[in-house]
Amino acid sequence: MAGYPLCEYFDMKTFTDQDIAGMDPLARVQLATSLPGSKPISLIGTTDVAGQCNLAPFSSLLHLGSSPCLLGMVSRPDHVDRHTLSNLREIQAWTINHLHPAILDAAHQCSARYPKNVSEFAATGLTAHFHPGFPAPFVAESRFRIGLELVDIMPIPANDTRLIVGRVVLVQVAAENVLENGGIDLIGVDCLASTALDTYFQLQPLARLAYAKPDRAPQRI
Numbered sequence: 001m002a003g004y005p006l007c008e009y010f011d012m013k014t015f016t017d018q019d020i021a022g023m024d025p026l027a028r029v030q031l032a033t034s035l036p037g038s039k040p041i042s043l044i045g046t047t048d049v050a051g052q053c054n055l056a057p058f059s060s061l062l063h064l065g066s067s068p069c070l071l072g073m074v075s076r077p078d079h080v081d082r083h084t085l086s087n088l089r090e091i092q093a094w095t096i097n098h099l100h101p102a103i104l105d106a107a108h109q110c111s112a113r114y115p116k117n118v119s120e121f122a123a124t125g126l127t128a129h130f131h132p133g134f135p136a137p138f139v140a141e142s143r144f145r146i147g148l149e150l151v152d153i154m155p156i157p158a159n160d161t162r163l164i165v166g167r168v169v170l171v172q173v174a175a176e177n178v179l180e181n182g183g184i185d186l187i188g189v190d191c192l193a194s195t196a197l198d199t200y201f202q203l204q205p206l207a208r209l210a211y212a213k214p215d216r217a218p219q220r221i
């Protein structure tokens, strides 16, 4: 196989670690949060033990294996109050609520720094939905939502962030959006993606490829 366009032909800008350290802080955050490419975006639902609900958009979700089914997310340093982090320490559970276009603006608004006694549900008009026996609130308007139990909060001392690890205990999605192969039809639920802290995308399917084997050319299915 040959003939792929080489990027050496293009005028590429190179950033070194010193360039990045010397950037304006806001520009550095934009660059840093663009580096993983497009990311998931969802609303994280929590409550404290007194029942004060909280919602915040998080884009750092990652798959951590399927048996048991674990997901992770990264929480910023808690030099200021981090309601999501303190709530999930209290109730040991949280929800992931994927976005679709009709709730994007409300979801983005949840990133505003509201005081602890203000629920982002009330502030944005989103609706809290409680599943029987599960302590954290779901977003009723979300078409694809997940409930997790806290497994671990792992400090990342290099920059004072934390990897929060959770075990999936509930998944809720319309039956018509569950694929025959077991996956979820992300296009069907109109799931959004994001980059940086201000840019959101809709998904467009490109291709499915068969399981890759050394002795076989890539096969589209």
Ligand SMILES: Cc1cc2nc3c(=O)[nH]c(=O)nc-3n(C[C@H](O)[C@H](O)[C@H](O)COP(=O)(O)O)c2cc1C
Pocket: 041, 054, 055, 056, 057, 058, 059, 060, 061, 073, 074, 075, 076, 081, 082, 083, 084, 085, 108, 110, 111, 112, 113, 114, 194, 196, 197, 198, 199
């Ligand atoms: C698109 C987007 C993605 C974000 N992703 C994260 C993230 O992955 N981790 C994080 O700690 N904060 C993230 N934030 C920032 C939080 O949403 C924001 O700090 C929020 O106020 C936290 O609320 P809380 O104190 O109620 O938890 C993101 C914000 C936006 C707009």
